[in-house]
Amino acid sequence: MSKVQLSNVTKTYPNGAEAVRGVDMEVESGEFIVFVGPSGCGKSTLLRMVAGLESVTDGQIQIDDRLINDVSPADRDVAMVFQNYALYPHMTVHGNMSYGLKNRGMPKQEINAKVVEAAKMLKIEDFLDRQPNQLSGGQRQRVAMGRAIVREPKVFLFDEPLSNLDAKLRVQMRIEIKRLQRRMNVTSIYVTHDQTEAMTLADRLAVINEGKIEQMGAPIELYNNPATLFVASFIGSPQINLLPAMFDGQYLSSGDLKLEGFVDLPQSKELVLGIRPDELRLSDDGQFPMRVDIVEQHGSDNLIYGAILGAEQESDEETEFCFKTSQDMLPELESNLTLGFDVDRALVFHKDTGERLR
Amino acid sequence: MKRVQFEHSAIPYLFVAPQIVIIVIFFLWPAAQAIYQSFLLEDAWGLSSQFVWFRNYADTILSESWLQAAGFTLVFSTLVTFLSLSLALLLAVKANEVIRGASTYKTTLMWAYAIAPPVAGLMGNLMFNPLIGDLYKFFNAIGWDFNHKLDSFDAGFVVVLISVWKQVSVNFIFFLSGLQGIPKSVNEASMMDCRSPTRRFWTITFPLLAPTTFFLMVINITYAFFETFGIIDTTTRGAPGGATNTLVFKVFQDGFRGADLGGSSAQSVVLMLIVLALTVVQFRFIERKVHY
Numbered sequence: 191m192s193k194v195q196l197s198n199v200t201k202t203y204p205n206g207a208e209a210v211r212g213v214d215m216e217v218e219s220g221e222f223i224v225f226v227g228p229s230g231c232g233k234s235t236l237l238r239m240v241a242g243l244e245s246v247t248d249g250q251i252q253i254d255d256r257l258i259n260d261v262s263p264a265d266r267d268v269a270m271v272f273q274n275y276a277l278y279p280h281m282t283v284h285g286n287m288s289y290g291l292k293n294r295g296m297p298k299q300e301i302n303a304k305v306v307e308a309a310k311m312l313k314i315e316d317f318l319d320r321q322p323n324q325l326s327g328g329q330r331q332r333v334a335m336g337r338a339i340v341r342e343p344k345v346f347l348f349d350e351p352l353s354n355l356d357a358k359l360r361v362q363m364r365i366e367i368k369r370l371q372r373r374m375n376v377t378s379i380y381v382t383h384d385q386t387e388a389m390t391l392a393d394r395l396a397v398i399n400e401g402k403i404e405q406m407g408a409p410i411e412l413y414n415n416p417a418t419l420f421v422a423s424f425i426g427s428p429q430i431n432l433l434p435a436m437f438d439g440q441y442l443s444s445g446d447l448k449l450e451g452f453v454d455l456p457q458s459k460e461l462v463l464g465i466r467p468d469e470l471r472l473s474d475d476g477q478f479p480m481r482v483d484i485v486e487q488h489g490s491d492n493l494i495y496g497a498i499l500g501a502e503q504e505s506d507e508e509t510e511f512c513f514k515t516s517q518d519m520l521p522e523l524e525s526n527l528t529l530g531f532d533v534d535r536a537l538v539f540h541k542d543t544g545e546r547l548r
Numbered sequence: 549m550k551r552v553q554f555e556h557s558a559i560p561y562l563f564v565a566p567q568i569v570i571i572v573i574f575f576l577w578p579a580a581q582a583i584y585q586s587f588l589l590e591d592a593w594g595l596s597s598q599f600v601w602f603r604n605y606a607d608t609i610l611s612e613s614w615l616q617a618a619g620f621t622l623v624f625s626t627l628v629t630f631l632s633l634s635l636a637l638l639l640a641v642k643a644n645e646v647i648r649g650a651s652t653y654k655t656t657l658m659w660a661y662a663i664a665p666p667v668a669g670l671m672g673n674l675m676f677n678p679l680i681g682d683l684y685k686f687f688n689a690i691g692w693d694f695n696h697k698l699d700s701f702d703a704g705f706v707v708v709l710i711s712v713w714k715q716v717s718v719n720f721i722f723f724l725s726g727l728q729g730i731p732k733s734v735n736e737a738s739m740m741d742c743r744s745p746t747r748r749f750w751t752i753t754f755p756l757l758a759p760t761t762f763f764l765m766v767i768n769i770t771y772a773f774f775e776t777f778g779i780i781d782t783t784t785r786g787a788p789g790g791a792t793n794t795l796v797f798k799v800f801q802d803g804f805r806g807a808d809l810g811g812s813s814a815q816s817v818v819l820m821l822i823v824l825a826l827t828v829v830q831f832r833f834i835e836r837k838v839h840y
Contacts, residue, residue: 198815241736241740242737242739243740244742262739262743263740264739264740264741264743265743266741268740269740270736270737270738270740272733272737274731274733276731276733276734276737277734277737278734278737278738278752279734279756279759280755280756289738289741289742289751290741291743293741293742293743293744293747337737337741341741400632417825470584505583528561
């Protein structure tokens with residue numbers, strides 16, 4: 191049970207590239223935090239700084255009020271699960287799991303007991319004598335987790351641990367990781383670019399963009415109440431629909447479309463209207479005429495993609511919307527639908543700053 | 549069930565023919581000649597020869613000078629292999645840690661690779677020349693009564709030094725690429741598991757380098773046995789008193805300088821058997837401990 195504190199943590203590489211720019215964060219004891227963001231946003235760098243694999247240019251990292259900026263990775267009492275497992279190829283599964291404990295001078299019997307216990311928990315007790323190259327991807331991932339678990343660290347660090355697994359196994363392991371973390375109640379930081387993983391695993395989610403935390407909070411809070419355009423478009427699958435628009439005091443207009451019901455927006459500024467695909471509904475007096483381009487059948491529901499007719503166009507492309515509906519809704523391609531939305535649930539952002547206005 | 553039948557054609561044989569011709573002409577035929585010659589005794593002028601069964605073997609292999617050469621070869625190849633491997637490993641590990649100017653270090657360390665053994669020998673010869681040799685003067689200046697023309701230890705030191713220097717660069721290249729072949733994340737995982745860098749090296753890095761080390765060991769032993777001929781021929785020529793004769797150099801000396809073709813051939817055959825035995829030992833016993 192440990193908390194992690196980051197204050198003004200900064201990473202600048204010798205070539206001047208700023209990977210992390212002043213991150214402040216407090217991770218509570220036993221909390222599961224997920225860092226999510228696009229490739230190259232600095233989320234892995236931040237995690238590796240907590241692990242001690244990257245130096246800290248500026249700021250402080252504390253675990254349980256102990257400053258660990260210059261403490262070696264082995265002495266930080268953290269354990270990490272790597273994306274490509276990083277198992278020691280010349281050691282058996284047992285050897286892999288016991289290596290860290292042996293180096294800490296733990297008696298052999300105790301090590302054995304811990305390894306067997308962890309192996310049972312992860313259902314790999316039959317493979318303890320195998321070499322990593324005799325295991326499947328999912329089994330290797332379990333061994334990597336086992337290696338972290340036996341250490342009983344203060345903090346678990348996960349660096350995209352599931353991205354090398356196939357889709358089915360990924361879902362299975364995701365649930366297992368969540369269950370293990372609940373059971374062991376160890377503070378965890380998990381890095382991913384997969385927003386489903388992020389939404390489902392996190393107690394709190396930190397959306398990172400260009401080395402900064404854009405927003406941090408419970409996943410559903412970030413989904414419902416994104417603070418910026420970036421968070422709104424990053425969280426949620428399928429992506430939020432975005433429409434460039436201007437406000438003239440009475441209407442929010444986009445091309446030929448005039449939308450009613452918006453008040454208190456800055457005038458003659460470029461704005462972006464955001465509507466989640468599941469907020470749209472079919473209605474004859476709806477605001478958006480849509481020409482159906484593609485219908486994706488996902489089983490329980492259908493995703494209908496189409497161009498919003500008359501909407502302002504960014505460059506030459508028509509503004510495409512995604513409309514999430516039930517499985518029995520199957521419009522003809524090229525047919526026209528009229529979609530409506532609830533003004534109170536629509537989000538409006540400042541186009542340049544990305545700041546949310548309502 | 550139908551079996552797949554390939555049409556027989558002469559083309560595959562045509563493709564392997566050049567290789568087979570080369571093996572036959574340059575390996576099998578000379579080897580057969582050596583075996584045949586080893587049973588013959590020639591007169592001093594090379595005009596007649598007679599079949600003497602194993603007398604050549606008995607005469608040369610049991611002689612003191614052959615045993616001396618065998619002893620020196622054993623010590624020499626052990627030293628050269630061990631020293632050049634360990635030095636190269638040390639350099640590779642250090643060069644791998646360097647971040648700034650890494651490529652300069654690496655290129656500089658690889659340079660000696662381009663030098664042929666006889667040239668390395670000649671350079672050594674100059675450095676150890678009693679009149680102008682800097683190393684010769686240096687050793688004498690620091691109080692070591694160094695004279696490789698007279699002292700067999702000093703002579704051995706010279707050939708070992710040059711041979712090791714020449715071989716380190718080759719080993720360095722292989723060790724470096726071996727080190728770079730170890731996944732970065734494995735190193736990082738071990739950093740989180742083990743605080744001591746020395747211990748990490750011996751428990752993670754070194755075992756993962758085992759395939760490279762094994763391969764290099766085979767290469768280095770072969771090098772110490774055969775390729776150092778050029779170095780010895782340009783420096784000590786077996787002097788003083790045969791103290792730096794390797795088995796290969798002695799084959800050459802006896803056959804081409806001493807005109808004892810029979811005896812020299814007998815030594816070659818014995819050398820072939822030794823190398824064969826060595827190879828079997830290497831692959832049978834050592835490779836088992838290597839994790840690929």
